[in-house]
Amino acid sequence: MANILVSIEHTAGKIKSPSLELLTAAKKSGMTVIGVSLGAGSKTAAAEAGKYGATKVYAFEDAALDNYNSELYFNAYKQVIDEAKPEVVLGTGSSSQKDLLPKLAATFSSGVVADATELSIANGKVTTKKPMYSGKCLATAEFVNSPIQFVSMRPNQLSVDAPADGSAEVIEKSVSGTDMRIAIKEIVKGASKRLDLTEANIIVSGGRGLKEAANFKLLEDLADVLGASVGASRAVVDAGWVPHSMQVGQTGKTVAPSLYIAAGISGAIQHLAGMSTSKVIVAINTDPEAPIFQKATYGIVGDATQVLPLLTEEFKKMLS
Ligand SMILES: Cc1cc2nc3c(=O)[nH]c(=O)nc-3n(C[C@H](O)[C@H](O)[C@H](O)COP(=O)(O)OP(=O)(O)OC[C@H]3O[C@@H](n4cnc5c(N)ncnc54)[C@H](O)[C@@H]3O)c2cc1C
Numbered sequence: 001m002a003n004i005l006v007s008i009e010h011t012a013g014k015i016k017s018p019s020l021e022l023l024t025a026a027k028k029s030g031m032t033v034i035g036v037s038l039g040a041g042s043k044t045a046a047a048e049a050g051k052y053g054a055t056k057v058y059a060f061e062d063a064a065l066d067n068y069n070s071e072l073y074f075n076a077y078k079q080v081i082d083e084a085k086p087e088v089v090l091g092t093g094s095s096s097q098k099d100l101l102p103k104l105a106a107t108f109s110s111g112v113v114a115d116a117t118e119l120s121i122a123n124g125k126v127t128t129k130k131p132m133y134s135g136k137c138l139a140t141a142e143f144v145n146s147p148i149q150f151v152s153m154r155p156n157q158l159s160v161d162a163p164a165d166g167s168a169e170v171i172e173k174s175v176s177g178t179d180m181r182i183a184i185k186e187i188v189k190g191a192s193k194r195l196d197l198t199e200a201n202i203i204v205s206g207g208r209g210l211k212e213a214a215n216f217k218l219l220e221d222l223a224d225v226l227g228a229s230v231g232a233s234r235a236v237v238d239a240g241w242v243p244h245s246m247q248v249g250q251t252g253k254t255v256a257p258s259l260y261i262a263a264g265i266s267g268a269i270q271h272l273a274g275m276s277t278s279k280v281i282v283a284i285n286t287d288p289e290a291p292i293f294q295k296a297t298y299g300i301v302g303d304a305t306q307v308l309p310l311l312t313e314e315f316k317k318m319l320s
Contacts, residue, residue: 010037010042014044021156024052090119092152116151155256156201156258198253200257201259207262210264218304226319233248262281262292264304267291281297
């Protein structure tokens with residue numbers, strides 16, 4: 001049976017939701033599911049992957065792989081692909097996977113579909129859909145003359161099966177890093193205590209309609225109650241209200257949470273490009289004609305600086 005390789009991203013051994021989505025899709029493909037996990041906690045994640053259909057997982061339990069290093073990760077994945085000979089490789093939409101997969105695809109003279117939002121695999125043949133031109137159209141993409149089919153999936157697009165009985169053979173590996181041309185000297189983590197936007201299940205985002213930087217506190221208050229992360233439009237990033245790491249959109253992050261609340265954001269095409277595949281979109285805007293309402297599941301016409309505190313109070317009551 002043909003092999004499908006799944007990238008198992010994890011936090012200290014706990015598999016991240018986008019990788020669980022990939023494992024579920026791989027299991028449904030009818031192919032033999034093989035995983036690869038890197039960094040501290042890899043063996044735990046590898047064992048866990050067995051409950052989601054993986055039969056074999058290559059685990060690189062190596063502290064040098066705790067943080068993304070382009071060359072080291074490439075070496076590890078290349079080793080696995082050489083050994084496992086998959087016909088399909090599924091990666092998540094994380095920025096490290098978006099960096100890694102095209103490099104691997106080029107090495108194996110293969111094609112890659114990045115940022116897919118739909119995936120089907122029949123008889124080992126992959127068909128995907130992916131947004132193009134900032135989401136103005138949806139392209140159907142298949143592979144031709146590609147020995148390996150590489151796909152990176154946007155998170156939150158596929159279902160996750162409940163864990164079942166099952167175990168994976170864990171193959172311990174190590175990676176060589178003696179000929180490195182890049183050395184990561186230091187990683188300065190952001191001060192935010194919240195989940196990165198690309199991993200968040202709920203996002204509350206603010207735009208120029210919030211009037212001033214201080215009003216982002218209203219979003220922070222709501223995010224605290226909902227356990228959400230806070231995003232922003234480019235207008236307010238450019239104005240210096242918040243850092244670029246919070247920007248959602250074409251030149252920011254692509255997100256697809258279960259709930260996206262857009263407060264004082266007009267809904268420019270470049271913003272929509274980064275969030276329009278969110279499951280439920282709630283827009284708060286004083287202008288009933290604002291384009292964001294065309295994408296919104298629910299719309300509130302009103303002043304965000306008044307509506308946000310009301311939502312915070314109501315959610316507090318509901319969730320307490
Ligand atoms: C190449 C390129 C790349 C870009 N990339 C991005 C990107 O990645 N992300 C991004 O966001 N943008 C991006 N932009 C910019 C984008 O075109 C818009 O300019 C930007 O998204 C607008 O931000 P905004 O909605 O906050 O501001 P505005 O467009 O000014 O909208 C503010 C909204 O707030 C509403 N409002 C006003 N007062 C209130 C109030 N009291 N309560 C509620 N609502 C109120 C207004 O009705 C309006 O709809 C890009 C542009 C270009 C050209």
